[in-house]
Amino acid sequence: MIIDKIQFIIDTHWPLKSFEYWSSYLLINILINICCFCVILKQQRYERRKALSAICFNSYLLIVVYSLVITRERLFGYQYDLCPFTSVLKLFNMDPLWSLEFILSQRLEILQYIILNILLLLPCGMFMGLFWGNEKRNYRIVILSACSISLFLELAQLLTMRGTFQIEDVFFNTGGYVLGFIICQKFIKRFRNNYL
Template identity: 30%
Template structure:
């Protein structure tokens, strides 16, 4: 009986974050508009002598959009949804948030889920992050920056567990990205046969 309640609580927390989605979508649209215009301008400059300059592919625009939406959601969840000064403290004890209480365990799992899209979307959108260690290091660095900003603005507890679980979530996401990419390549190559 406790496990369904536990999962329901996590599910409710995830659905609660959807209230940030309209703002995140607006950020994504703005980002993609500016990024596509800049990228197209750069491509036109490089290809002045050619008759046709190629626009940014639709798939790339979609990936940029999803990354921008993801980062806007992540910042809303971890920083902007909290009042400055509402949370203070540093906790460097590993697995301090995991225990017999339901709430800390829930936060532990939710931190893993928060960075799962990082490991899937970033390598898909940014070719230089397609190496596993690059993606995981980028996730670690991003998590460290978030924890530092939370500490400085007192919008969240600065916890070692958050960095570990965020990085682990991105690593799991990266493995999912590798699996999906392998399936995509296999399906694409069999389509040509």
Template identity: 25%
Template sequence: MQQPFSPAFQPERGCFFRFSFILVEPFGRCYNVVRHDTGQNGPTQRRFEMGKLGAGKRFHRVLFFSYLLLVIYLMLFAFGRTKQWDTYQFSFTLTSIPLWIPKHFTMDIIEIWVFSLGNLLMFVPFGALLPINFPTACGKYGRSLLFFVAGITLMEFLQMITLLGSFDVEDILINAIGFSIGFLSWKISQKMKPPGRFVLFFILSVFAFTVLSLIGAEIINTIFFR
């Protein structure tokens, strides 16, 4: 059993340390960075205390990393990505927000619209899974969005340098909107109990924010990009 902290030992509040060492062994244990002040003018020492995760937290951690692996697979290997490009593909220009409400229904339009909507919804779960698994590092929207954007930018860069895809700032924008939908839906639903009620409120919130995002993208595109 993990011993409680004595007054001389206080948890380190730096999110980088907590986030990094939780990644070391995600499925079994978590590491707390603990600071030991040896005296008023003495050196500050750091050590690591290891504690077991509860069943609920372990399930969330497994769910997070399983979903992370799925997204990596979809971004680097799925949809015929094993066929490489001949040159680096990239786009650093934001020409529009690639979200809209379809006004005509042909197979080509529906296919493009579904792909764009999937680019949004695929990253909604991260908006909930990041703060659930890493409440200290990612409990606040700004900090969690920063972690997400850094990660998704790295994935876009990997797509480009491996010639398996392209680096596209519009994709990063859409992915970030999807993450934001997930985070806001989690914030609204997190106090709902039992779990079934939480899931229901989360799904309804995701639906509502998705519709608002489509409408908002239409308005912004009409004003600024046309």
């Protein structure tokens, strides 16, 4: 009942199908990127790195939202899966009566799904690591920002009925974001030790 009221509000006040809405969203994103670019031109080298990483982060997030929410066809009804790690359980819990080829194809498909979900927000984590550089960092903030971005993407899919809300996607996306952040931090540390 509450979800139906939310859907009514979305359908009447948030026109997802209108080109004007998405073009205004794109225009706002471009304006934010132009402002960040102006900061790049006026600031020191340290601030330029931050502004450039903010532009990359913002642009990549726009691409992710576009591909996960805007380009998909609208489903019939709300689809959600609130069981965490159902795909991991499916990976190890196959019926022994199935043929070996079918089991291998299913496992390959599930592994591909998991890896793609991890890789989805990995660049965002790398851009955030580039933004912070070698500053003292708090991993709770990184995990919280990763969870919030992933939860936003999943809720956008649920409320617009353009995808399935899955709790496990939040975990996999968060893991990819944190992994990207750690990779970038290690790369920056190694680069500074070797070349500076």
